[in-house]
Amino acid sequence: MDTATGGEGGQARQPGSQTALRTLNVQRVIGTLTTAGACTQAELARHTGLSRATVSSIVRSMLDRGIVTTSPTTSSGRRALLVRLEDRGIVPVGVDLGRTHVRVCLATLGYEMIAERSIALRSERRPREGIDAAVGLLADLLAETSVPRSAVVGVGVGIPGPIDNRSGLVLEGPLWPEWEDLDPQQALEEALGVPVFLDNDANLGALAEVTWGPHSSADNLVFLKLGSGIGCGLIVGGQPYHGHLGIAGEIGHSPISDTGPLCRCGNRGCLEMAASTSTMIDLLDRGRGPRMTTDDIVRQALAGDTATLRVIEDAGVATGRALASVVNLINPEIVVVGGPLAVLDQILLAPIQRGLLRYAVAIAGQTTRVAVSSLGDRAEVLGAAALVLRHPVLG
Ligand SMILES: [Zn+2]
Secondary structure, three states: OOOOOOOOOOHHHOOOHHHHHHHHHHHHHHHHHHHHOOEEHHHHHHHHOOOHHHHHHHHHHHHHHOOEEEEEEEEOOEEEEEEEEOOOOOEEEEEEEOOOEEEEEEEOOOOOEEEEEEEEOOOOOOHHHHHHHHHHHHHHHHHHHOOOHHHEEEEEEEEOOOEEOOOOEEOOOOOOHHHOOOOHHHHHHHHHOOOEEEEEHHHHHHHHHHHOOOOOOOOOEEEEEEOOOEEEEEEEOOEEEOOOOOOOOOHHHOEOOOOOOEOOOOOEOEOHHHHOHHHHHHHHOOOOOOOOOHHHHHHHHHOOOHHHHHHHHHHHHHHHHHHHHHHHHHOOOEEEEEOOOHHHOHHHHHHHHHHHHHHOOHHHHHHOEEEEOOOHHHHHHHHHHHHHOOOOOOO
């Protein structure tokens, strides 16, 4: 297992082909046990298309790890072993390290939630505080659910910036200065004593949609995270797509205007300057009391406040315009919109769809579904737990 670097994006992180094949086969066996329930080894071989020898080897190693239990049975008059998934024997953990919150969840191998908790952080730009909070939350959840620490097979972590797949660290530059000189993977592995895997939070949102979400059949999916930052995660050809260095999906810094305001990235007219929740708050906050929050935007929009609806309309059309380039490039089946404004549903989706239709190649825009995420603000943490299972942690 390669735990020396973060994420799963670059070549340095790709497990060897034999290991990757084994991981895939283990996932097939687990998938079958999840959907079909207890099976004999012969049934597992039939369902998965794997040889009996491969199934037998996988079952043996999973038995050693406490992932499955076996019991004697008979099948067609012959003695056989019934294999059953031991759901709490192996627990992948997801951590979403946001700018202003931390969320932790314990999951089962069958993509069910055992427990989750989130807390707000006292201030932005303090990733170290978030890491310490995640360690504390995990300890609390394990104690409350009586899941032994030894069952934690790995921790997936989502962070609000792209991971440089050459270093495993958050990409250096003006966008994420708070993460400089910090190695969240190393810090968490030291604190937790289990393998830790990192990825960008929007990438994990996309992964959650095709593992936990209702879009498991989508081969090409865009997950758009619209919040104080804007990013998108891509599933292309059924696999997460990270690009050369791990920066793929930074749609928030796609230019939509030559004369727009200067962005924190150093360019002008980026989507984030037109459509992030921070920009919306800057436009709507009247400075009469405490600074507006994202919840206030949602509340005012649902109450029909004209200015709020106009700001969302403009942001949605701008987002659709930036999405048009993505849709033209990868032609996804679906764009899933996540983030704190997703609860607005059609109020947010309609202008995004209008922008997309106006700027995309007609047939691409017309045939791309746009939907809000049914996973709500949990998408990133669920994707983080799913990230663990993409690595060879199950034997
Ligand atoms: Zn920018």
